[in-house]
Amino acid sequence: MSESILVINCGSSSLKFAVLSDEGQSILLEGIADRLGVGNSTVTFKKDGNKESIHLADGSHKSAVAEIKKWLSQRPTILDSLTGIGHRVVHGGETFSKSVLIDQSVIDGIAECANFAPLHSPAHIIGMNAAIELFPGIPQVAVFDTAFHQTLSQEQYLYPIPMELYRQHHFRKYGFHGTSYRYISRRLAELHPKSLEQGVLVAHLGNGASTCSIHKGKSSDTSMGITPLEGLMMGTRCGSLDPSLLTFIAQAQGISSEEALDILNQKSGLLGISELSNDCRTLEEAMALGNKQAKLALDMFAIRTAKYLVSTATTLNSIDHLVFTGGIGENSSYIRAAICQQLKAFNIHIDSDKNSLRGATMSIESKKSQTKVWIIPTNEELMIALDTINLIRQ
Ligand code: ADP
Numbered sequence: 001m002s003e004s005i006l007v008i009n010c011g012s013s014s015l016k017f018a019v020l021s022d023e024g025q026s027i028l029l030e031g032i033a034d035r036l037g038v039g040n041s042t043v044t045f046k047k048d049g050n051k052e053s054i055h056l057a058d059g060s061h062k063s064a065v066a067e068i069k070k071w072l073s074q075r076p077t078i079l080d081s082l083t084g085i086g087h088r089v090v091h092g093g094e095t096f097s098k099s100v101l102i103d104q105s106v107i108d109g110i111a112e113c114a115n116f117a118p119l120h121s122p123a124h125i126i127g128m129n130a131a132i133e134l135f136p137g138i139p140q141v142a143v144f145d146t147a148f149h150q151t152l153s154q155e156q157y158l159y160p161i162p163m164e165l166y167r168q169h170h171f172r173k174y175g176f177h178g179t180s181y182r183y184i185s186r187r188l189a190e191l192h193p194k195s196l197e198q199g200v201l202v203a204h205l206g207n208g209a210s211t212c213s214i215h216k217g218k219s220s221d222t223s224m225g226i227t228p229l230e231g232l233m234m235g236t237r238c239g240s241l242d243p244s245l246l247t248f249i250a251q252a253q254g255i256s257s258e259e260a261l262d263i264l265n266q267k268s269g270l271l272g273i274s275e276l277s278n279d280c281r282t283l284e285e286a287m288a289l290g291n292k293q294a295k296l297a298l299d300m301f302a303i304r305t306a307k308y309l310v311s312t313a314t315t316l317n318s319i320d321h322l323v324f325t326g327g328i329g330e331n332s333s334y335i336r337a338a339i340c341q342q343l344k345a346f347n348i349h350i351d352s353d354k355n356s357l358r359g360a361t362m363s364i365e366s367k368k369s370q371t372k373v374w375i376i377p378t379n380e381e382l383m384i385a386l387d388t389i390n391l392i393r394q
Contacts, residue, residue: 148178
């Protein structure tokens, strides 16, 4: 069997994993451990169309990694083919501008940025330490969501707050979904080589959603900020709003600012407006049955996405390509059409027949559009596997 890479994505209460071979092109195994630390945790393995779920008595991240090791030990051809492990890391602060081989100094560096991603960073570190212990001798690589945006200029990444706060505490825009944007830039260059010299706008629309402008292959602006709360309206996150609201909500509800922030992170966005669901597909089904609040939530989502696309585009010389990706971007023709409806003034138009297709890589602009409009499914696992392969071969 050719060399393979285990990709680990440790979230606060879940751990997604995959084993990729053939330079990341084939998926040998994928799975998820969920409800970690919550109770009744399971690990689900998916291989060759078959699913197998195992109950995790000790629902910790470490026991999930141990269960993956055990499962692989029963399939020695896969285990023996593992040459590296790649870990997705949400926040790399200003320390990490590219993927790195993991050693203790890297783990310490991730711990130093943990205040910006308090739910994710501790889980990443537990996952890394468990993988180092359980897969001794296999090199491990950290791939950061923030790294791609380290090319932003100071004018773009600074917040207009006292400079002292940036100097002392590194309060600035970092941006996220960087691994997805890097994949999209690379994939678009395969489909349209000239794009590497052109202006590219990308909307990564999933439960978390953001926009990015890519100039000559480098991120020049992005909508998320110091945390993934800034920018677009999302599944449960409000996106950008007047920061005074935080205090108003806390005072009005008699709660702390942390609890008010929790409302903005967990109870807002599509869920907050629809009072039904954070899930785009559920809202589209409700809208089709006449639910007006579901339609309002979806339309607000689309309008705000369009606004951010335009604002992110100000760092480009021209908008040559607009790419939709992420679960909503790849699948929702309603949202894509509603966004492009808002972008007519920028000569962006889509063909409604092409837009009604979904899930495949294709361009959907109409003849009069001055911008090529693409649907490109993202593949963050592939980027993590490729970075891991490149670093371990160096
Ligand atoms: P995450 O940020 O969790 O990775 P995803 O990229 O998986 O999110 O996107 C999840 C979103 O994609 C959900 O809102 C889901 O409803 C939406 N989605 C997936 N398939 C469809 C579909 N066929 N039509 C509309 N929305 C869809």
